[in-house]
Amino acid sequence: MSVETITTISPITNKPILTRNGLTDADLQALPTTATEAFKSYKNTPLSERQRIVKTALQLLNERQDELAKELTEQMGRPIAYTAKEITTAVARGEYLLKISGDALADTDGEPEKGFKRYIKKVPVGPVLVLFAWNYPYLILVNSVIPALLAGNSVIIKPSPQTPTIAEHFQEIFQEAGLPENVMQYFHCGSFIQLETLVRAPEIQLICFTGSVAGGLAVQRAASDRVGVRVGLELGGKDPAYVRPDVDVKWAAENIVDGAIFNSGQSCCSIERVYVAQEVHDEFVAAVQEELKGYKLGDPFDKSTNIGPVVSKRSAETIRSHIKDALEKGAKDATPENESFKSPPEDGNYVSPTLLTGVTHEMTVMTEETFGPVIPVMKVSSDDEAVKLMNDSVFGLTASIWTKDVEEGHELADNVEAGTVFINRCDYPSPDLAWIGWKDSGKGQTLSKFGFDQFVKLKSYHIKDYPK
Template structure:
């Protein structure tokens, strides 16, 4: 049987930059059993959390040392400008160090606060077994570290399935952790392009937990494949994250922050700002400030250190974004993108699209309802705080949301009414490692980051010990 060849297509040139051989189905089916064998040996070779923390610390140090090489690969494979890809590696290391640091407290035994003479009761956290992590291309190191480190620190073994768009991430991480002292087969990976082949491993009874980061459709497919057995599935899915600008803010400050939150990484973030509601009283000044901000951005070759916005990931993504924009314009929206030479002279090759400022949108438009995953800023005028919150909640998604105001107390009050897993006041697009990262509605289920991000990788075991009579 010939092996399937997976090609990574550069979003900058639309030509293949790397190829990998997909693992045959029969080999994919063997991975969980290998993982179970490694799980038994891992518990013996690294029985203490301290020994596992030592491996993680060494791995993070090695990851940091390879930043320049890894950053260049990210730019080549997914198109984010080289000025920013190294920051992902730095942030990954810092996030990993935080998770490693809190593991001792988080994974320790819980002892009830009402001891009784002659009895000892406590709750121990045990590893679940073999963890399957399927993760996306847009922030691959950050997404991966959220699940990989808690899983390993808790004592589990892990199987990784990367996006074909960024296939080398798993190869680097495997090499790094091996060099750091992780035993053989504790961390495995496979390349695969066929959903039916991924389904084989999802259905395996030797997989004890599944983490998926990607589209809603992909998450539903994984959940469906796992539905005929008892296994936990954590889903980090899409977003249509709203921002509300109150009339008390300084327009240029709010515009610069919101534009950055909307179009950084070409808008390809699950927590990017994808719809903006602006109070009537500040609407025109805010639009003018957005124009002034956008006019200074540079779209271009992502290998150029002065480039701020690179291509979107694929021709299909480019067409989807353009379709949403065209639909909105036909329905009455206005394209108020300012003059900008880099927007008007996009590279001829690749999937480049100009950051687009849309005004006069309404809430029935696809651009305000469906995930865009591109550099588009649709702005809608609203008459009040109450109306803004109503529109913010009128969505199938609930990942993050932001309120922009001088009055932080009012901002907090409004944020409390918004249906989202993370709410910001005067900030956006920032998964803080000490806060729970979780989606509401169709944005997912389960938690990563913070102390709560470890819970999916352990099962609780209660001990109730009574002294022997007569002792």
């Protein structure tokens, strides 16, 4: 029986850098059975031991950050100046989830009554299938794998073909930390037909998917004929920012540019739409231009590089098509002169950061996820208009409001349709807050104490004293 070969193409050179073999159909079908057997034992492991394993694994992950950072730059193109930070952030996030796990997984007592004991216990759901994306692979994995293991579940993880080694490292590190064999398994796969086999497997109790809306819908459809399986989806965004007239324009521009083009704009919660009060619009555009002059597009292994390539030729084509559509419909390219934007390396998927003005909601760049280093700016006349436009989207992951009047910003935030609303900040999932997408941005949640909920099911105990 032939086995699928999965090839990773470098976004830096567009040349193959890795190959991995998929599984035979028989081996793939065996994964849920193996995960179930491992779960039967692991679910009885005391929480204190699970916590010890996770703590040790996080320490090992942190110790290897330099090696893992280099590999991450090679596979997905983020500049080497920033990739180690993903590892340290993932560790810090995992440590927070570890810290709150005792309370998050604790029993809940019922009403006291003489002669009775009643309580609700949180028990693990069973084997969990984690399908994760390439853009922040360590952070995405921590969101699901850490609470899944702390709750007592087994996990099967499938990495993106773009970053295949991350799953391999996770399994190695957790086994070194003492995780019993087969509690964590991984597999490589580029075929949705094979993946569907696992999604439909009766042993799988929860599917955690992070990726595109189309991918999430495909997973949800594949699981739709099963009553018991849960599906958690972390999908795309078209996240807006609103700059009020009272703000320090230079400061807001610095932060918004970073929130829009860090990681080449390849974040589900990067800023993809900017609404600016007409009173400060021109000043804001000038401040963004000045900020962009200081960025360097180029070789991600050069420590002075801010912006590397986007992940693929297809991604670059999508980004450029959004820019082209906007310009054809009347937008203006207001990108400042920057020598690195003119002459990036020739072989990779380099897309220059682009500032667009005069955009409208008739343009693709304001309605569909661009996932690239584009900053479209639209002038608004009032808070009400800004909020209306922010909500005019099928997405609802995050939004940000930039203002000196935090109290007023807080009131505006109540009317913004998004799972997370930032005031004077953006592009930062905080581990103590629920990470949740509204509308087409997803369902279910990760992080915070509520991030444990999808990894457990409730079991009520109703005990009456035996008559004497």
